Amino acid sequence: MSAVASAAEERPARVSGIDKIERRRIALAESALKTLGELGYARTSLREIANNSEFTHGVVHYYFRDKIDLISYCVRYYKTKCSRRYDEVVETATSGEDLVTGFLGKMTQTLVEETPMHKLWYDLRAQSMFEEQLRPDVEAIDQLLEEMIWRILSRYADLTGTAAAVDAPTAYALIDGLFEQAVVGYAANPEKVPDLLTGRLLQVLPKLVAA
Amino acid sequence: MSAVASAAEERPARVSGIDKIERRRIALAESALKTLGELGYARTSLREIANNSEFTHGVVHYYFRDKIDLISYCVRYYKTKCSRRYDEVVETATSGEDLVTGFLGKMTQTLVEETPMHKLWYDLRAQSMFEEQLRPDVEAIDQLLEEMIWRILSRYADLTGTAAAVDAPTAYALIDGLFEQAVVGYAANPEKVPDLLTGRLLQVLPKLVAA
DNA sequence: GACTTTGTTTGACACTTGTCAAGAAATCTC
DNA sequence: GAGATTTCTTGACAAGTGTCAAACAAAGTC
Numbered sequence: 001m002s003a004v005a006s007a008a009e010e011r012p013a014r015v016s017g018i019d020k021i022e023r024r025r026i027a028l029a030e031s032a033l034k035t036l037g038e039l040g041y042a043r044t045s046l047r048e049i050a051n052n053s054e055f056t057h058g059v060v061h062y063y064f065r066d067k068i069d070l071i072s073y074c075v076r077y078y079k080t081k082c083s084r085r086y087d088e089v090v091e092t093a094t095s096g097e098d099l100v101t102g103f104l105g106k107m108t109q110t111l112v113e114e115t116p117m118h119k120l121w122y123d124l125r126a127q128s129m130f131e132e133q134l135r136p137d138v139e140a141i142d143q144l145l146e147e148m149i150w151r152i153l154s155r156y157a158d159l160t161g162t163a164a165a166v167d168a169p170t171a172y173a174l175i176d177g178l179f180e181q182a183v184v185g186y187a188a189n190p191e192k193v194p195d196l197l198t199g200r201l202l203q204v205l206p207k208l209v210a211a
Numbered sequence: 212m213s214a215v216a217s218a219a220e221e222r223p224a225r226v227s228g229i230d231k232i233e234r235r236r237i238a239l240a241e242s243a244l245k246t247l248g249e250l251g252y253a254r255t256s257l258r259e260i261a262n263n264s265e266f267t268h269g270v271v272h273y274y275f276r277d278k279i280d281l282i283s284y285c286v287r288y289y290k291t292k293c294s295r296r297y298d299e300v301v302e303t304a305t306s307g308e309d310l311v312t313g314f315l316g317k318m319t320q321t322l323v324e325e326t327p328m329h330k331l332w333y334d335l336r337a338q339s340m341f342e343e344q345l346r347p348d349v350e351a352i353d354q355l356l357e358e359m360i361w362r363i364l365s366r367y368a369d370l371t372g373t374a375a376a377v378d379a380p381t382a383y384a385l386i387d388g389l390f391e392q393a394v395v396g397y398a399a400n401p402e403k404v405p406d407l408l409t410g411r412l413l414q415v416l417p418k419l420v421a422a
Numbered sequence: 423g424a425c426t427t428t429g430t431t432t433g434a435c436a437c438t439t440g441t442c443a444a445g446a447a448a449t450c451t452c
Numbered sequence: 453g454a455g456a457t458t459t460c461t462t463g464a465c466a467a468g469t470g471t472c473a474a475a476c477a478a479a480g481t482c
Contacts (some may be wrong), residue, residue, distance in 0.1 A: 024429090040341035042253035045469060056431055058472090067470065119340045126337040129330045129395060130251035139399070165418070170389070170411040177388015178381070184340060188350070200381040207376070207418040235459095256439060267461055269442090278440065 025063050028055065029077045032070060037116025041123050046070070068133045075124060075137040078117065083144035085110060090151055096160035103152055104201060108194040111182055118183045146172035153208060162209040171208055178204065236274050239266065240288045243281060248327025251334050257281070279344045286335060286348040289328065294355035296321060301362055307371040314363055315412060319405040322393055329394045357383040364419060373420040382419055389415065 031053035036044050046067055050057035064070040089102035111118065121141075128138040150168040157164050164171070182197040242264035247255050257278055261268035275281040300313035322329065332352075339349040361379040368375050375382070393408040 021429095040338065042338065043341065046471090047469080057470095058431060058433095059429080061471070062429070119337075123337045123340065125395060126330075126334045127251065127253065129334065129398060130254065135399065138395075142395075166411075166414050169392070169407070170414055173388040173392040173411065174385045174415065175388075177384045177386075177391065180388065180391075181380070181384040184336060184349075184353075187340065188346065196380070200377075200384065203377050203381055204385065257441090258439080268440095269461060269463095270459080272441070273459070 021063065024059075025073060026077065028053065028060060028063055028070070029074045031055075032074050033078060033117070033120070036071070036074065037120045040119070041071070041127050068131070071124075072134065072137050075134065075141065078121070079137075079141040079144055082110075082117075082121075083141070083148045086148060086152055090155045093155065093159065096156055099152070099156050099159055100202070100205060104198050107179065107201070108198060111179070111186065111194060111197065112190075115183065115186055118179075122180055122183060142172075145176070149175055156205070157209045160209060162211050164208065165210040166208055174204065174208070175201070232274065235270075236284060237288065239264065239271060239274055239281070240285045242266075243285050244289060244328070244331070247282075247285065248331045251330070252282070252338050279342070282335075283345065283348050286345070286352065289332070290348075290352040290355055293321075293328075293332075294352070294359045297359060297363055301366045304366065304370065307367055310363070310367050310370055311413070311416060315409050318390070318412070319409060322390070322397065322405060322408065323401075326394065326397055329390075333391055333394060353383075356387070360386055367416065368420045371420060373422050375419065376421040377419055385415065385419070386412070 028049075032044075032049045035049050035052045039048065046060050047057045049070075050060050060070065064073065086103060086106055089099065089106055093099035093102055124134060125138050125142070128134040146168055149172045153164050153168075153171050166174070178197060178200050182193050185196075186193045239260075243255075243260045246260050246263045250259065257271050258268045260281075261271050271281065275284065297314060297317055300310065300317055304310035304313055335345060336349050336353070339345040357379055360383045364375050364379075364382050377385070389408060389411050393404050396407075397404045
């Protein structure tokens with residue numbers, strides 16, 4: 001089903017106990033993330049997660065202490081998948097234009113192809129304002145995403161012979177604001193929103209650097 | 212308790228039926244908003260709302276068809292309170308500096324004094340991605356907030372003899388991104404966040420206009 | 423092959439949820 | 453003040469929740 005899970009089944013040879021348990025957790029988390037992405041935090045129950053998986057609801061509790069433990073694990077697992085999304089673009093781009101094109105392409109692509117995941121992320125970040133237990137994980141991801149944006153902006157400045165004109169948290173908040181706007185608006189207007197996002201980023205990116 | 216409710220009690224003389232029912236709804240909504248702001252959407256039940264009010268849980272159902280009807284009403288009621296927040300600043304400012312100072316002051320003030328309301332707003336906007344019935348109301352508020360930001364930016368351009376260098380949706384997404392970052396981070400760092408927000412806006416605002 | 427450990431199923435529990443309806447209380451109308 | 457209407461209280465319901473524990477199966481160990 002997922003990259004990790006299927007990789008697991010390809011090589012079922014030797015699995016030391018700790019790895020096996022970790023593998024199950026990942027499978028559970030993948031399944032939970034799918035359900036969470038569709039229904040959102042508020043409407044997702046442990047039974048729903050179990051129903052949409054190959055496991056029964058008891059198994060969920062065998063591998064996770066409670067609901068928050070599961071969700072928290074999901075969030076942590078999720079972060080490893082997303083914050084390196086633009087690395088290849090950053091490394092292979094040979095000009096500012098190149099980088100911008102690649103960045104916009106990847107960004108609109110993930111907006112379209114992984115909408116549920118992004119919806120979930122903004123949902124969970126909002127939940128973290130009310131549920132303290134989620135806060136450390138959310139903060140960690142936010143940090144990762146900020147660094148991701150900063151790598152892109154630094155490289156962009158390099159390639160164009162300029163310097164970043166805002167600091168990292170600011171750059172992240174700005175670009176994230178545009179992206180969240182796109183995610184929220186995507187359901188209502190899936191054809192137009194990606195282009196709108198592209199246009200807005202093209203307006204903004206040049207203003208984030210200065211000679 | 213609130214401005215509207217207390218105004219209602221000061222003048223209990225003549226109240227035509229339709230107004231009385233509307234008044235009760237407002238009182239319920241105020242109470243619901245208080246609870247929602249503290250607990251967030253996911254953890255707020257109708258009974259909790261009733262418990263934190265002077266009414267019983269049956270009354271809630273007497274005045275609102277169901278839960279979504281109540282929350283939807285709350286959202287609509289809320290919007291009337293917030294989108295004119297900066298109007299006075301916009302009208303009285305006589306220079307760019309003036310406007311920026313007033314804007315930043317009001318923004319950090321509402322961040323600190325009305326934190327629960329802002330948390331709720333970002334929560335509800337996230338919920339609207341999963342709950343279609345919330346979408347029209349959320350979209351309407353987003354529109355209002357975009358216009359609010361645009362009034363500020365236009366006036367800022369006027370006063371500084373420049374022109375806005377981004378369109379309205381972009382400007383809103385950028386500033387809202389910074390504000391949401393501040394709201395999310397406020398709980399963890401209530402002393403520093405307002406100043407950080409101020410600093411970041413000062414970095415950004417000049418870049419949103421051009422000669 | 424018996425025994426132990428590990429993993430899984432199933433069913434139950436206590437509780438909360440949104441919703442509703444029957445009736446009491448208050449208010450209004452004449 | 454009697455009767456009608458509106459407003460509110462109370463208690464109940466069905467459904468869903470997180471959690472747990474006891475029975476069961478599988479796998480590993482000697």
